[in-house]
Amino acid sequence: MSKITFAIGGVHPDDAKLSRGCAIEVLPLPQTLYVSMAQHLGAPAKPIVAVGDKVKTGQVIAEPGGFISAFVHSPASGTVKSIGPRKDLAGNNVMHVEIAVEGDEWVEGVDLSDTLVTEIPEDRAAILDKIKACGVVGLGGATFPTHVKLNPAPGSKAECLILNGAECEPYLTSDFRIMLERTKEIVVGAAIMQKVLGGCRTVIGIEENKPEAIAAMKKAVGELPYDIEVLPLKKKYPQGGEKQLIQAVMHREVGSGGLPISVGAVVQNVATSLAVYEAVQKNKPLITNTLTITGNCLPVEKQHNYLFRIGMPLSYIAEYAGGVPEGAAKLISGGPMMGRAIANLDAATVKGSSSILYLSEESTKRGQESFCIRCGRCADACPMGLEPFLLNRLYKAGDVAALEANAAQDCIECGCCLYSCPAYIPLLDNVRQAKGMALGAIRARAAAAKAAAEAAKAAADKNNKN
Amino acid sequence: MAYIVSPNPHIHAAVSTKKLMLDxxxxxxxxxxxxxxxxxxxEIAIMAFSIASCVVLEWAITKYLLKKPSTTGDLSAIVTGMLLAMNLPPTCPLWVVFIGAVVAIAVAKMTFGGIGQNIFNPAITGRVFLLVSFPTFMTDWTVPAGFISNVDAFSGATLLGQVPILGALEADKLVNLQTLFRNIGGSAGEISALALLAGWVYLLVRKVIKPWITLSIFATVAVVAGIFHLADPAQFTGPLFNLLTGGMILGACFMATDYVTSPMSTWGGVVYGVGIGFIVMMIRYFGSYPEGMSFAILFMNMAVPLINMKFHQRKFGRK
Structure with missing residues (x-):
């Protein structure tokens, strides 16, 4: 039993890894793909193709729209049919490039073989360029552009690279399957990032409910010529939360509003490591990822782990797997704790898609809200040490200053509070709003301070000139 | 078909107020x-009547006075009814029980808005009201006929009540290991320390409550009684006597740990427990009542908002 875990809060939902035995299958290409321009954190990408253009698999179809943004590549070969708004899974309009699929003819220079390439390029800048050119983003949920994260600002130094193989969300098994099936590629990917970061300590953290993955990783690490540790972690949600994982591995706490690098940490998901491997060693852009079809109203024989191409509509994948099961009351993209409810099943998959999760009404229906009985379970569960019952009250009172003083802005939206509440009070719904209010106040103050500093500087300059 | 669309989390620990109260x-x-x-x-009659009174009162108040959906389904009124009955002598007339239920439910609980809103523990408020209003009924420790014969049953005072009569030295001698199984005289719920502790352990195992409040009460009582007893054994009873007599275990295990009227944080709970332990010993040693558990808990109930203000969870990334 591993004792290694984060120190504050956490919950223990049934991990329900029903699809753990399903090997990854490759999904066939549909007739049409819809490639979103906003599948990463930051500015949306700008399309550089025109309607009617012929594109090949892996060809760049959109450029980064800002510093924090990413390239987007065509997931198949075919013709650009349209460029325009299309609804994402929440039902919001997002710019998509529609591609009529004609085949799977790849661009030049991509190594499509299975041969493991273990020799890592020497040039750090060249590696980063490749990661950027291949559109790699963090696949653990936030889809933050990886080349930005691997290039810490001057003055900050990475002391530990943590590979996140916790997969602490119940049901999801895509990370588990790639750790079993693409083990060595993930380790090489970690070694590449280790090199980029200047050779820091590198740890692969895996929750101990995945002993096969831990064994496979340990074996691969032993067989490959890198200095990488495999660290079994206690099964506790949200073990895979960035701040929680850093604390579990490094015993350091990222301060409020701080970035992991402020304590010398860089966290990357195992799927991101695989994408880095494919980008750097195989020149292969990020157009595929692994997705789990699972749920408690889906028989195990109908559950799958699929290798999908970005742009495949979720409905296409659901149909391919046998359709939405009888008894599914809620469809979720992601895990049951932090995933997003799917309002539009026709939405296209994106780089960070990780699942289609079907939950029965019984398991997902919220109970009738009743009075807070001050049991303190929400505060015990909160991995950030917040007091959701208090934030809920302050939110209702609209007391922004008190919300900030009680650290509403530190909420990581993991859902432990509402998960634990015996009175079914919509704690996270309200704390999320409260977090927005507190962050708004903090940002407004920062903006005002900046404006005042600039005004003072302008006045000083003016005086100097006189 | 329309599917549910709502924010995360999409699953729940399946814990509810009702399930906690059932535990x-x-x-x-x-x-x-x-x-x-x-x-x-x-005693069965008192228990049944107390529970029925509490449930009916809460139902009637929500329906006819507050005109809101009934909250009796959460079972908290049953808990109050049980605790009230266990805090009364076995000879208590039913009309006195009813007045206790009115004070507990109507005054202490529903006046403040019902479950979760009250400042004072309802059952203790009811008991204390009866204690000061009907002292004769509340201190009549005649032992009625039970299903198990009471060989050494006698009417008179409880062990705590004997202290002024026999003196601390003699009273101390009355407490032995047998007291753990069966107390002599006292409120219905105070007979068996062992049965109470078994229930407390059940609540701990089920993770309904945490042990810190109860343990800090016991520790404080042991320390305070230990110091006074060492200083003057003729005047002050010892730790074991004070831990095993009166409402100590019932109060520390079931009344002081009431969610609503105890602090939310672990350290706040410890402060609260130390306060109860200290006050109860001061009342027992220097007060005019032989027993002070109810007063100690009520007094510390008042301090809970202040304790909650001072003691918070440790926040991540903030030292």
């Missing part, structure tokens, strides 16, 4: 059953 009811059962065995039908 408290189960935890109170061993002590209740022991009281039935020793005190017989009259």
């Amino acid at each position: 408290v009811i189960i935890a109170l059962c061993p002590a209740a059953i022991v009281s039935f065995l020793f005190y017989g039908l009259s």
